[in-house]
Amino acid sequence: EAQVTQNPRYLITVTGKKLTVTCSQNMNHEYMSWYRQDPGLGLRQIYYSMNVEVTDKGDVPEGYKVSRKEKRNFPLILESPSPNQTSLYFCASSLFGGGIGQPQHFGDGTRLSIL
């Protein structure tokens, strides 16, 4: 089954404790992206990757890191999480970059609470 898998689905942690949210897709998609969803703010793009070893900032990259060493994986790293990063996070992938109108396939989300 074609899917984007995020782990963990839920995490409660404390300020400053490094965490990684993993994202994996099995569709051989070149493009992957991370978003956060906050009440009243819709989905905001954090980082995206057009292909292996190619990453770029979205609209809200501060406090986040990403890497794309393999095509299928695109982990989101919070090196020193803070309470303002409490949010619902979505990973997405598409065959090519969103700039050519490709629909994105989303994971089911990771709810992070930073205390």
Add this chain to the structure above:
Amino acid sequence: DQQVKQNSPSLSVQEGRISILNCDYTNSMFDYFLWYKKYPAEGPTFLISISSIKDKNEDGRFTVFLNKSAKHLSLHIVPSQPGDSAVYFCAASADTNAGKSTFGDGTTLTVKP
């Protein structure tokens, strides 16, 4: 500056009637517009798209209209069904900025039986 806006946070319609969800944008460089539907505890799923060279795209019960001069698009669902109750996001992207996608805040549609 919010480049994509969905000004109605919620919409309630009767089953069988038409649902019209609206989206406005400010960036004239956007080339593609997509609508996604999201159920609780799930990720968004793609619904329908339109490129800026068209003014209408239809897929079954779903039709998207684009008015470039007004920088406005709308999603029509006819007839509406209770299973259509979800949050709908519009999203936009530009060829000149490949990789970046801008989403609206979403509209919660409730279809009453």
